[in-house]
Amino acid sequence: MSQAETAELTASDEVEAIDLGNIGRSLGFLLRLSQVEVFGMFYRALSRHEMKPGEFSILYVIHLNPGVRQGALAERLMVKRAQMTKLIRVLEGRGLVARTIPPDNRRIVHLHLTEDGRRFVSENERAFLGYVNQETDRLTPSEADQLTRLLRKFIGLEGTP
Structure with missing residues (x-):
């Protein structure tokens, strides 16, 4: 393994080791990080559209x-x-x-x-x-449906198209 790969692995391990405490269970915090992740997917897939x-x-x-x-x-x-x-x-x-x-x-x-x-x-x-399919590629179809259903309920879209 090269020195750069070792440094990158170490940096990745360091990031993973950061303790988030109770904020890691905060709905708002998790939704914000999720938004950042999804927007990143959006821009990677569709940046050419400006x-x-x-x-x-x-x-x-x-x-x-x-x-x-x-x-x-x-x-x-x-x-x-x-x-x-x-x-x-x-x-x-x-x-x-x-x-x-x-x-x-x-x-x-x-x-x-x-x-x-x-x-x-x-x-x-x-x-x-x-690109929406990429948003849920880390979840099973059942998990994606459940998450979508719960988020719609949370923001008051339950029962709307």
Whole structure:
């Protein structure tokens, strides 16, 4: 074994040996580390698209719900309204999303995909959603279903499509 491999093994062993104590059983802590792991998978698989997971999620949900109110979308995706406005402006700037404001209620914003947005989702849906299989490749199908079911229950999506 080379000196570099020994040093790497030692560093890996050192990382594994770090005691997390009770924080290693904290749901929030574990969810955060899980998010970092899943986002890493996303970026490794899809970095060529220059899109963040949240941005594609927004496009995809608008694709499924044309005309959705921006505020309702923000609430459903648990994104602060100000942050949703920034995200929509980015997607609008890329020519993927269009906003419409009804003349009778200027406080409401409806969202639609542009033709480019529809094409982008159509051409890339399989790639973006295909990486999802990697998210659970360390679990059995039963474990993956159970984890998904429990997380949906935890965040209040139980019983929704």
